[in-house]
Amino acid sequence: MNLRRAAIRACAAALVTFIAAVQASPRQITFSFALIGDQPYNNFFEPATESLIQHIGNQPDIHWILHLGDIKGGNEPCTNELIERRIAQLQRSEIPLVYVPGDNEWTDCHRPSNGNFDSQERLSFLRQQVFSDPRSLGKTNFRVRQQASHPYPENLMWQQGSTLFVSLNVPGSNNDLLNPESRKTTTSKAMQLLLARERAIDAWLNEAEALFLDERTRPTETVIAIQGNPIDGSGGNDINPKKNGYARFMERLVKYINTTNRPVLLAHGDTHRFKWDKPGLQKFGGTPHTDFLFYRVEGWGHPFMNTWVRVTVNQGQTAPFEVSSQSMPSPAAGN
Known part of the structure; x- marks a missing residue:
């Protein structure tokens, strides 16, 4: 146990310099960002997404946008x-x-309507397009830290003031556990791929936890995207990790x-309806105190193209969100 704690403290010390360098903006008491996702779902709706992004960019109090994945429809081809x-x-x-990567742009690309692609190959292509540089997207951007050790460069970490942000590749389609014939792989292979991502996520969250051990970097709250x-998506209510691809993630x-x-x-997407609540976590090993600290938000998705979600963080407060x-x-009228 002492060796593990020493290793965690060493990891925290190594992260101090980096976290100081990747602040999305200087330390502050209150800030806001925007959530969108699950759009556009076809070429017809591309202008609507364009307008939404432009509209959010004109909001003076919004520092940046978090897109929660699915940049294409489930029946669109996964072409380059x-x-x-x-x-x-x-x-x-x-x-x-x-x-954040969505299932429509890699997990489900095996579908005939998507072009019968290999899902892992599409994930590799997505990494080349988005995660080859440790920075956010946008005309102006900020540095992020990528998980390169496993490697899963799409898993990111950054800090704005005392708020820690962690984004993870945990997609829809039951966290890529769904295995229809079009995927052309065995059930054991699908589970093997899921377990590999879960090990990477566990290691990444270990590094995030390490930040709380050093007063120089200790966050006051965390946003996980x-x-x-x-919670109420494709994994259902089952706590069996062989059936619910999210069960081990929720335990973690x-x-x-x-x-x-x-x-x-x-913060998540996938089911396209705005949610802002505090679900109970007891079935995943949580306690009333765990529930007290836990919040969930889901952003709007297709076809709700003119809506978005504002998240304001009051850093260090008991209820900061x-x-x-x-x-x-x-x-x-008349335009």
């Missing part, structure tokens, strides 16, 4: 051209934009909350 075009759209944001809905989330003993906001649904103004 389409993915490159949708990433280029995110890059045109006037303010920094952080993107994923694409899949692990409980451990993270209990270890840091600070508020945690889980304020969340509200926002709508773009309707066009003026």
Whole structure:
């Protein structure tokens, strides 16, 4: 146990310099960012997503945008051209934009309607397009830290003031545990791939936890961003990890909350309906105190193209998160 604690402290010391360098902005008491995701789902809706990103970029109090994955529809082809075009759209944001991989752009690309691609090959392509440089997207951007040790460069970490942000590749389609015939792989192989990502996530959250051991970097709260809905999405209510691809992630989330003993906001997409609540975590090993510290927000998705979510963080407060649904103004009559 002492050796493990020493290793964690050593990791924390190594992270101090980096975290100081990747502040999205200087330390402050209150700031806001935007959540969008699950769009655009076809070429017809690309202009709507363009307008939404431009609208958010014009909000003076929004520091950056978090896109919670799915930059294409579930029946669109996973071609290089389409993915490159949708990433280029995110890059045109006037303010920094952080993107989380969604199931539609890699997990589900085995579908005949998607082009019968190999899912792992599509993930590799996505990494080349988005995660080859340790920076956010957007015309202006900020540095992020990538998990390169496993390597899973799409797992990111950054800090704004005393708020720690961690984004993870936890997609929809039951966290890539779904294994239809079109995927052309065995059930054991699908589980092997899931376990490899879960090991990487465990290691990444270990590094995040290490920051709480050093007073120079100790965060006051954490925002964890994923694409899949692990609470009331494709995993169902089963706690069996062979059936629910999110079960072990949720158990690890409980451990993270209990270890840091600070508020945690889980932000996800995938089911396209705004949610802002405090689900109970008892079935994943949580306690009433765990529930007290835990918050969940889901952003709007297709076809709700004129709405977004504002998240305000009041750093260091007992209840630090304020969340509200926002709508773009309707066009003026006669325009």
